[in-house]
Amino acid sequence: MAEPQFKDHFSRLAAQYAAFRPRYPSALFDYLAEAAPSRSMAWDCACGNGQATLDLAERFDAVFATDASAQQVAAAQSHARVTYRVAPAESSGLAAASVDLVTVAQALHWFDLDAFYAEARRVLRANGVLGAWTYGVHRVDEPEIDAHLQKFYSETVGEYWPPERRLVEDGYRTLPFPFPELTPPAFEMSERWSLPKLLGYLRSWSATSRYFQRNAVDPVTPFGELIAPLWGAPDRERVIHWPLGMRIGRKA
Helix, strand or coil, X not given: CCCCCCCCCCHHHHHHHHHHCCCCCHHHHHHHHHHCCCCXXXXXXXXXXXXXXXXXXXXXXXXXXXXXXXXXXXCCCCCCCEEEEECCCCCCCCCCCCEEEEEEECCHHHXXXXXXXXXXXXXXXXXXXXXXXXXXXXXXXXXXXXXXXXXXXXXXXXXXXXXXXXXHHCCCCCCCCCXXXXXXXXXXXXXXECHHHHHHHHHCCHHHHHHHHHHCCCCHHHHHHHHHHHHCCCCCCEEEEEEEEEEEEECC
């Protein structure tokens, strides 16, 4: 059977992705570790540059982290309890019934879901947990700045988002999920960022990269000039929020 085609939207952005992505809350990983049947081993699928991997490594004896992008894996930070491997989500190379927890951070919408769910079910131990989460459009506490950010997202680069982005905006609620589901508490990411940090984050978007490729113009530069008077001193930090959409299930 042919391997599922890998939709690679982020390899060329690996360094920016590693530098400018927000951190997931510690409480999320505490919840997942408590839900897992033990803390022997976790598989962080589509690990990217290791955003979730290192937090898992603080709670599990071993973490197996895979991504289909060699560039993303190369940008990941090493850890004594983490083994990185370049591999598609649908074919991990793990032994059957070998992991307590499978995590998918901000990537489930790219998978061949039937094949991935079969692989997750194969590698999970009895009562093992699959946790997938995503974050959508961020919000800034200052309403006038936030209005410009929403316009940049939906209008300036809006047509450059891939169709799967709609699944992210829906918080994964519309994705099939063939596991008995748990009801997690609400989680969100929150960061205090300067203006340069925010602009770097916008440049790490795949839609922004596509805009630049098509138009040979960086859309973030004029956007930064637009909101600079509203922001104040560039190094002033403002609070930014991302609500998390989650699907958590247990292997029956």
